[in-house]
Amino acid sequence: MRLKLKLKTVFILYFTVSLLGLIYALMQLGQRCDCTEHDLAKDRTISRLREKLHSLLEQTKKAEPTKPLKPPLPTIYVITPTYARLVQKAELTRLSHTFLLVPQLHWIVVEDSPHRTGLVSEFLSHSGLAFTHLHVATPHERKLQEGDPSWLKPRGAEQRNEGLRWLRENIRSQEGGVIYFADDDNTYSLQLFEEMRWTQRVSVWPVGLVGGMRYERPIVEQGHVVRFHTGWRPSRPFPLDMAGFAVSLRLVLANPEARFDGDAPMGFLESSFLQSLVTMEELEPKADLCTKVLVWHTRTEKPKMKREEAMQKQGLGSDPAVEV
Ligand code: UDP
Ligand code: MN
Numbered sequence: 232m233r234l235k236l237k238l239k240t241v242f243i244l245y246f247t248v249s250l251l252g253l254i255y256a257l258m259q260l261g262q263r264c265d266c267t268e269h270d271l272a273k274d275r276t277i278s279r280l281r282e283k284l285h286s287l288l289e290q291t292k293k294a295e296p297t298k299p300l301k302p303p304l305p306t307i308y309v310i311t312p313t314y315a316r317l318v319q320k321a322e323l324t325r326l327s328h329t330f331l332l333v334p335q336l337h338w339i340v341v342e343d344s345p346h347r348t349g350l351v352s353e354f355l356s357h358s359g360l361a362f363t364h365l366h367v368a369t370p371h372e373r374k375l376q377e378g379d380p381s382w383l384k385p386r387g388a389e390q391r392n393e394g395l396r397w398l399r400e401n402i403r404s405q406e407g408g409v410i411y412f413a414d415d416d417n418t419y420s421l422q423l424f425e426e427m428r429w430t431q432r433v434s435v436w437p438v439g440l441v442g443g444m445r446y447e448r449p450i451v452e453q454g455h456v457v458r459f460h461t462g463w464r465p466s467r468p469f470p471l472d473m474a475g476f477a478v479s480l481r482l483v484l485a486n487p488e489a490r491f492d493g494d495a496p497m498g499f500l501e502s503s504f505l506q507s508l509v510t511m512e513e514l515e516p517k518a519d520l521c522t523k524v525l526v527w528h529t530r531t532e533k534p535k536m537k538r539e540e541a542m543q544k545q546g547l548g549s550d551p552a553v554e555v
Contacts, residue, residue: 304335305428306408308480310394312387313351313415314343318531320350320555322415327358333424339397341390342366350554367393373493385500387414387473388493399484408480409434412473416531419474423525426517427477433509436518438475441528447472448521449514456514456521468502469511474526476501482508 309330313319323340330336338360342351345368355362367389375384391412398410409430413419427434435456437448442462447470449456461470469476483489492503518525542548 303407305480306406307333307336307424307428307477308339308394308398308402308408308410309336309413310339310341310391310410311413311415312341312343312390312394315348315350317534317536317555319415320354322531323351323354326413326415326419327354327360329419329421330360331358332421336361336424338362339394340364341393343369343387343390363397365390365393365397369493382497385491385493385495385497387412388491388495388500391504392490392493395483395490398480399487402480402484404481404484406480409477410480410483411477414473416529417474418527418529420525423518426525430477430479431515432482432513433476433478433505434515434517435471435476435521436516436526437521437524438472439524439527441472441474446524447475448524449475449516451516451520454516454520456511456516464498467498469505470498471501471505472528473501474528476505476514478505478508 311326313323327338330338338355338358340351340355340362342348342365344366347364347366352364355364369386369389373384373389375381375386394412395410402408409427411424411427423436426436435449437446439446441447444460444462447459447461449471450458450460459465459470464470486508489504489507491500495503539548
């Protein structure tokens, strides 16, 4: 009887303790633990990582000035002669859209005019390009007259010289750069500008649709220009089109007498300038050793104004206040 009671007591005690244990365990589930120890370890790791990051940042900061700096891109100074005519704004628009895609380009626009015109001033100020706006009028006796064949007199000589004068007076040679003479009516690929950018003295390349040929170009043997592929007077000192070469700024500044001779005989304008700067052997062939055409001597048709004139006679001409 006593034993029975004892067993019963032990059983009840065991049951109660187990139940209490179970209740306690259930209460602990879903409650936050006392994690002080755990948090401390985490904090220590975070602060160690933070210190490491800080020291790495310090190290990279110190390392940066010793890294070899990329040399700055040489500026391409593009000199463009231009003159007032019906297609002028269209030509300048097309040209500016090409130049906007060329990094580090400075456009020197030289108007063949006794003053800067409103049309070109307005156009340039909205072009989004770095530019210099100059002007010089071609003297009457040197200017092509209506009906003259286009080859009779060189065009744009005074304007290119004016661009050279500005460069000589305003840019120092240490700045590095290259000069390119871009007529306002030609067509220029973007690759052309990267070909010319690192010119040492004078670089050369083919020009398409020029001189009555599919292209004209320097002929390269063993990396050097040895003669020229041209249909007309290959014996000229430099039988190259204006669009077919670029000159380093340094070379032009070192030779203050180098300029275009407006009285040069037909086809000798380019030679008159290049003769005082380089020899044929020194020319730097570009565009895959002068095998690629990257610029075209395109010419824009003169628009016919027959209808406009007829309408004007009837007092119905286009509004002159609308700029074209
Ligand atoms: N040009 C000029 N004044 C003129 C005729 C032409 O300034 O009286 C400019 C023209 O805008 C162009 C460059 O000189 O940028 C060459 O002229 P053009 O394209 O007529 O020459 P071509 O293509 O016949 O050699
Ligand atoms: Mn032209």
